Amino acid sequence: MKKRTLATMIGMFSGLALSTALVAGTDFATLDVNQDGSISAEEAAADPEVSKNWSSIDKDENGMVDAAEFSAFEGMGGETTEAPAEAK
Template sequence: MMKKHTLAALGLMAVSGLAWAAGGAASFQDLDTNRDGQITLDEAKKSPEVKARFTQADANKDGKLDAAEFSAIETAPQSAPQPMK
């Protein structure tokens, strides 16, 4: 079971890296500077988009993004800017 999750995470990382690279955004591999398979908030600060959506993407609230959580940033709709009052 663990192998399936690891393979799925690696697959998502590869796909997300290619998709974001094409769009000019930082990939999971770019942000995971210590290569531990997770992105901390400190690592996310290198990408304004990831930093802004970090809390929303951290589904399990462990303070880190794994490959699946990072992938969700790419597919989740961005919040519309709030109108000024």
């Protein structure tokens, strides 16, 4: 009985983890359509959240997002933490 309960719980948590990953957004490899190791603004257009936050994700402002920049963005839950720019 305990094995069945444990197996059921593992299955439920595995399903939850998978559904969370799918909802979280597109992964780096999927966005990097040409597989050159970075995401261009054109490639990022496939994910509205990445596209919307492009200037915040592209930390070195080279027009490309590498795996480290993308991972940092994902680590923030896919949302930027920058404060809005002050009006001058």
